[in-house]
Amino acid sequence: MPDPQHVDLLVIGAGMAGLTAGARAVRAGLSVVVVEIGDEAGGSARYAGYAWTAPSHEAMERHNPRGDTSLKRALVDRFADGVAWIRNTGVDVKDAQPVLGFGRGHQFDTNHYLDTCRRIVVEAGGEILTATGTERLRLENGAVTGAELVTGTGTGTGSRRAVRAASTLLATGGFQGDIELRKKFVHPHADRMELRSNPHSRGAGYRLAASAGAATGPEGAGFYGHLIPSGIPFADPSDFVDLSLYYSEHALLFNLRGERFADETLGDHLTTMALLDQPESRGLLVADSRVFRDWVVGSYVKGAVAVDKFALAARRGGRVGFAESLDELDCLPEEWGYDGPAVRAAVEEFNAVAAAGEEPVPGRLLDRAPLDRPPYYVVEAVPAITFPFHGVRIDDRARVLGEDGHPVPGLLAAGSDTGGLWHRAYAGGIASALVFGLAAAEAATRTASLGSG
Missing domain, CATH: 3.50.50.60 (FAD/NAD(P)-binding domain)
Incomplete structure (x- = not known):
């Protein structure tokens, strides 16, 4: 030496x-x-x-x-x-x-x-x-x-x-x-x-x-990360932002059993930790046309470049679906492994509770508006880690x-x-x-x- x-x-x-x-x-x-x-x-x-x-x-x-x-x-x-x-x-x-x-x-x-x-x-x-x-x-x-x-x-x-x-x-x-x-x-x-x-x-x-x-x-203590579309590996560092599904804070997230398991509005980074605990660590993110217009294709923070994350996930081969009505959620592809009717029923139940001004379970601290404006945009999401x-x-x-x-x-x-x-x-x-x-x-x-x- x-x-x-x-x-x-x-x-x-x-x-x-x-x-x-x-x-x-x-x-x-x-x-x-x-x-x-x-x-x-x-x-x-x-x-x-x-x-x-x-x-x-x-x-x-x-x-x-x-x-x-x-x-x-x-x-x-x-x-x-x-x-x-x-x-x-x-x-x-x-x-x-x-x-x-x-x-x-x-x-x-x-x-x-x-x-x-x-x-x-x-x-x-x-x-x-x-x-x-x-x-x-x-x-x-x-x-x-x-x-x-x-x-x-x-x-x-x-x-x-x-x-x-x-x-x-x-x-x-x-x-x-x-x-x-x-x-x-x-x-x-x-x-x-x-x-x-x-x-x-x-x-x-x-x-x-x-x-x-x-x-x-x-x-x-957990980790910091974000939800990303399943089945899409990061191709380059720009994907770290472009593929992050920040809008999950305004959507609904369901596990394989068709259940909500977290208050999504607390933040995509917190929902990411919660999803890791769910069966197979994957879930179905459902947004309606309001969420799509205001959040999916909008900027996460003011001044940031807006990316249509649904279109990007579809283009890159992710598991995505488009439903003209809630009833079409019954027809989720069988190979995805989700109970479509259970997901549809869960969205309907959330909408009824939200329309009545009642507290859903799990809770909904912020955006409590119902997802009742078709069409519906579905993306399968998985957690990604940035640091522990x-x-x-x-x-x-x-x-x-x-x-x-x-x-x-x-x-x-x-x-x-x-x-x-x-x-x-x-x-x-x-x-x-x-x-x-x-x-x-x-x-x-x-x-x-x-x-x-």
């Missing part, structure tokens, strides 16, 4: 959290090396386009009651500073818009932002090493002091390189790309899901943190916590590698990566100043 390079901050992972931390750190005068296992920096954040979260502590508590209190408060309190930082890099950020009925967010060009952060790091003399894996963390007397790297990953000509760092940040994007970790920490049937993210987030940060004695969790909520435990300064509850010296984490913030609830992954990426840079700056003092 060659003599190690010495830096103030080593960042493992060049996505939203890692590049944010690297750019902020070099602006503070720190020496920085950023390591990325993929061939390009940016990660899944390139396909986002929005940063949003709950606008108040009350809203966060209402929608995410079991999340870690200190992390929730930090996200709400520091989100505006995160948006200001994006603007400070020269990237245009739109005015705040409502998201999901309770959140507030800002549209911005995430590609431009990530490329800008990369440029800031490089122009300040920092390094960004792509196609580079992390073999292990360097540990000295219980403190993390950098890592040993393998450059040229996947080329067959990799060489080892050591980096000694006052602070090391884990920001590898989660473990959704690792089937066994998903089955262990997300759900026994998590292997059924399509991967709605880049393929490189396979638990590197999680395993590195565990090797340093980090605490992980929480158990049973189980991860490395941190405090509100992005310091990794050990199993004893105290920070592991020299080790930081941010973004989807972390756990504790969300617990079967969600209010913005890009916002979290932004806020705690900045927190990690600030923690590294404090460590560097203490070392130089």
Whole structure:
């Protein structure tokens, strides 16, 4: 192993959290090396386009009651500073818009932002090493002091390189790309899901943190993802948005027994978790002409490009159906495995309850209008995973916590590698990566100043 390079901050992972931390750190005068296992920096954040979260502590508590209190408060309190930082890099950020009925967010060009952060790091003399894996963390007397790297990953000509760092940040994007970790920490049937993210987030940060004695969790926290049409593999990253059936919040979703099993209006991302628990983890999404007009072919959030998701699913070979009346739902294809008459009866029952102003079962918190305007648009939906909520435990300064509850010296984490913030609830992954990426840079700056003092 060659003599190690010495830096103030080593960042493992060049996505939203890692590049944010690297750019902020070099602006503070720190020496920085950023390591990325993929061939390009940016990660899944390139396909986002929005940063949003709950606008108040009350809203966060209402929608995410079991999340870690200190992390929730930090996200709400520091989100505006995160948006200001994006603007400070020269990237245009739109005015705040409502998201999901309770959140507030800002549209911005995430590609431009990530490329800008990369440029800031490089122009300040920092390094960004792509196609580079992390073999292990360097540990000295219980403190993390950098890592040993393998450059040229996947080329067959990799060489080892050591980096000694006052602070090391884990920001590898989660473990959704690792089937066994998903089955262990997300759900026994998590292997059924399509991967709605880049393929490189396979638990590197999680395993590195565990090797340093980090605490992980929480158990049973769930995951972030969306419903997608069944039988259609993602062809490219644009599908992550185009194939997501966000409109499920206004439609009705039935399992194989022809039963509603969740309040769809709480959010497509929550219904996605609920569907994973259902028989064969698949269900039938039914919309009428009102939902089709207002939501299927409309923009999920203001300013987003509208996509006719029904037409796209049909064009790509998904299981879709068109019914001129409710009675035609009796004729669902037998090979799909659904009881058509049961689905039709369930829609009729929902419509009668909704028309009478009564509470359906399961409940319907928001859109309680009946689906009584033919024709009907039917899509079979399955869950897809973006990242897990189980991860490395941190405090509100992005310091990794050990199993004893105290920070592991020299080790930081941010973004989807972390756990504790969300617990079967969600209010913005890009916002979290932004806020705690900045927190990690600030923690590294404090460590560097203490070392130089």
